[in-house]
Amino acid sequence: MKIDLSGRTALVTGSTRGIGRGIAETLAAAGARLAVVGRDIERAEDAAQSISSQARGFACDVGDVASITTLIEAVEKEFGAIDILVNNAGITRDNILFRLKDDDWDAVLDANLRGAFVAIRAASRGMMKRRWGRIINIASVVGIVGNKGQANYAASKAGLIGLTKTVAKELASRNILANVVAPGFIETDMTAAMTDDAKKTLYSQIPLERLGTPKDVGGVVTFLASEYAAYITGQVFVVDGGMVM
Numbered sequence: 001m002k003i004d005l006s007g008r009t010a011l012v013t014g015s016t017r018g019i020g021r022g023i024a025e026t027l028a029a030a031g032a033r034l035a036v037v038g039r040d041i042e043r044a045e046d047a048a049q050s051i052s053s054q055a056r057g058f059a060c061d062v063g064d065v066a067s068i069t070t071l072i073e074a075v076e077k078e079f080g081a082i083d084i085l086v087n088n089a090g091i092t093r094d095n096i097l098f099r100l101k102d103d104d105w106d107a108v109l110d111a112n113l114r115g116a117f118v119a120i121r122a123a124s125r126g127m128m129k130r131r132w133g134r135i136i137n138i139a140s141v142v143g144i145v146g147n148k149g150q151a152n153y154a155a156s157k158a159g160l161i162g163l164t165k166t167v168a169k170e171l172a173s174r175n176i177l178a179n180v181v182a183p184g185f186i187e188t189d190m191t192a193a194m195t196d197d198a199k200k201t202l203y204s205q206i207p208l209e210r211l212g213t214p215k216d217v218g219g220v221v222t223f224l225a226s227e228y229a230a231y232i233t234g235q236v237f238v239v240d241g242g243m244v245m
């Protein structure tokens with residue numbers, strides 16, 4: 001079984017590094033053309049260049065509605081279509097409930113949830129016309145089980161799950177599938193800062209006794225973008241080494 005995405009164009013937000021980069025690399029390895037997105041155009045172009053000759057860099061802040069609309073138009077102009085949309089970019093502004101500021105709530109909900117909604121609304125127009133589309137939203141296990149100090153982040157990720165299920169129901173008749181991938185602890189800049197002791201404590205809660213890699217997430221996203229996932233929509237795929245079950 002070989003996944004072949006040649007001829008498809010994928011847009012992955014937040015793909016200059018971390019999980020998004022792993023997703024972009026996995027999609028590119030399956031032959032997809034790629035829009036690599038970050039806030040800074042130079043970083044995005046550099047990342048695109050090192051990922052694939054079929055990748056181009058684009059700048060966008062997913063917290064800003066106008067910026068997302070411009071991004072979708074620019075990617076459609078460059079590649080002619082967006083077949084696969086991966087809403088991966090996400091931010092945190094952690095604090096315990098009583099210290100959480102309205103601004104921290106708004107910033108996280110705007111980037112993580114409204115950003116995905118705006119991108120889906122804009123990109124799904126073309127998918128509807130072509131009667132083919134894959135929307136994959138990157139949530140988190142925190143959106144399923146909650147987490148102390150992350151009310152805003154957990155709400156945004158839980159919101160993504162509700163958004164995805166609704167999109168799946170609304171767009172199924174046009175052959176547009178929408179699913180969620182919910183990672184657990186993945187090796188990124190964030191987890192690299194953890195001490196060895198903190199990692200050991202963490203491993204005791206993970207049956208597979210390791211952190212996930214961006215490629216572990218990318219593999220599931222690439223499967224969901226492929227023809228092998230043609231009968232799957234509205235589902236949540238947890239990629240966490242068995243931590244939450």
Ligand code: NDP
Pocket residue numbers: 013014015016017018019020037038039040043044060061062063088089090091111138139140141182183184185186187188189190191
């Ligand atoms: P990182 O913070 O490591 O990567 C961030 C990426 O997003 C970079 O490419 C960055 O690009 C881009 N980015 C940041 N802010 C914005 C913005 N406002 N607009 C557009 N792009 C932006 O994130 P991770 O790889 O850790 O996480 C990716 C996703 O996975 C997030 O949605 C996160 O919530 C989720 N997740 C992560 C887990 C983990 O263990 N790391 C666990 C569960 C879920 P640049 O700096 O070039 O702008």
